[in-house]
């Protein structure tokens with residue numbers, strides 16, 4: 212078994228500018244590896260495979276196929292919730308929420324090189340992130356979404372700014388992004404609130420042209436980061 216000391220974790224570098232989450236429920240029946248590559252071609256910097264309904268074998272097969280499709284492109288692949296799938300498919304890490312396996316247990320199982328992300332829903336959870344062996348936090352949900360059945364009430368831009376401020380104060384070296392309902396109309400406001408990037412499902416993977424949608428979002432993020440800067 213891999214062993215790791217979670218309390219002494221040195222954060223892995225992670226580029227949060229455009230984080231695409233690939234979910235078969237939001238793919239319009241199109242092949243996941245092709246969608247993954249199309250998104251990477253458009254400038255996605257981090258990719259997650261999220262599958263709330265897939266059986267384990269399908270998930271491992273899909274994760275392997277996605278990994279093969281984007282191999283050599285420098286874009287890490289994370290698996291939502293499922294450490295076993297991440298290990299079997301040799302993905303780069305996992306994303307866990309507050310009700311999933313703890314970051315400490317995930318770190319112990321995956322080792323120091325894995326990228327581990329954690330959902331932060333409020334200021335208390337941002338504060339509690341201090342000392343967690345994670346590499347980034349993702350704050351949600353900012354706006355309403357149809358992509359998550361058990362989504363919490365949206366916190367809006369003011370809520371986002373408050374959670375980011377708490378993270379900056381209590382966990383200054385933690386990179387943070389934001390999720391839920393983010394698209395071309397509001398991405399700039401998310402960055403202006405202090406986020407280092409955006410995490411997106413439908414604005415990328417429900418688009419007719421996934422590469423074009425990714426490119427437009429990436430341009431908005433880059434321009435907004437240049438204008439507002441990351442506060443960290």
Ligand SMILES: Cc1ncc(COP(=O)(O)OP(=O)(O)O)c(N)n1
Nearest residue numbers: 291292306307308309330349390410
């Ligand atoms: C980047 C990113 N942020 C948040 C989530 C949500 O995680 P969680 O709260 O565990 O909910 P599920 O996605 O597991 O339904 C995420 N997956 N990715």
Ligand SMILES: Cc1nc(C(=O)O)sc1CCOP(=O)(O)O
Nearest residue numbers: 351352356358391392411412413
């Ligand atoms: C996976 C996920 N987590 C959320 C949270 O609030 O924690 S919202 C969400 C889905 C985001 O999809 P879209 O970009 O289509 O709104």
Ligand SMILES: [Mg+2]
Nearest residue numbers: 292307308311
């Ligand atoms: Mg989860």
